[in-house]
Amino acid sequence: MSGGLLIQYIVLGLIVAASLLVVFRKLAPQLTSRWLAAVSIRLSRGDSRLLKALARRLQPKQGTGNCSDGCSTCGACGPKPPASALPHGTGADPTRRAAEPMPLHFRSRGR
Numbered sequence: 001m002s003g004g005l006l007i008q009y010i011v012l013g014l015i016v017a018a019s020l021l022v023v024f025r026k027l028a029p030q031l032t033s034r035w036l037a038a039v040s041i042r043l044s045r046g047d048s049r050l051l052k053a054l055a056r057r058l059q060p061k062q063g064t065g066n067c068s069d070g071c072s073t074c075g076a077c078g079p080k081p082p083a084s085a086l087p088h089g090t091g092a093d094p095t096r097r098a099a100e101p102m103p104l105h106f107r108s109r110g111r
Contacts, residue, residue, distance in 0.1 A: 033060040 025032045036058050043055035 036060045 037060055040055045040058040040060075043051045043058065046052065
């Protein structure tokens with residue numbers, strides 16, 4: 001095996017590993033956050049300044065409880081439904097009239 005082919009396999013392996021990490025973080029964010037926290041704790045116990053810097057870098061971001069977190073657990077971040085879609089008694093203003101839907105206009109196909 002030549003040196004160039006070995007480097008190509010190493011680079012390709014790193015690209016595949018990075019893409020798998022991104023996909024896994026998208027599909028299981030809580031699990032990967034726990035894993036990053038565990039690795040960060042283990043690395044911060046060492047004496048090396050480099051390992052401690054890496055541990056600080058790997059620490060998962062903490063939720064601040066505002067809408068920029070993207071947690072979507074409270075439903076406040078998403079788009080609001082129109083007032084006509086809300087049932088009565090759920091905070092919809094009964095005096096406010098729902099907007100009438102606009103009619104569809106079709107153009108004829110010129111043959």
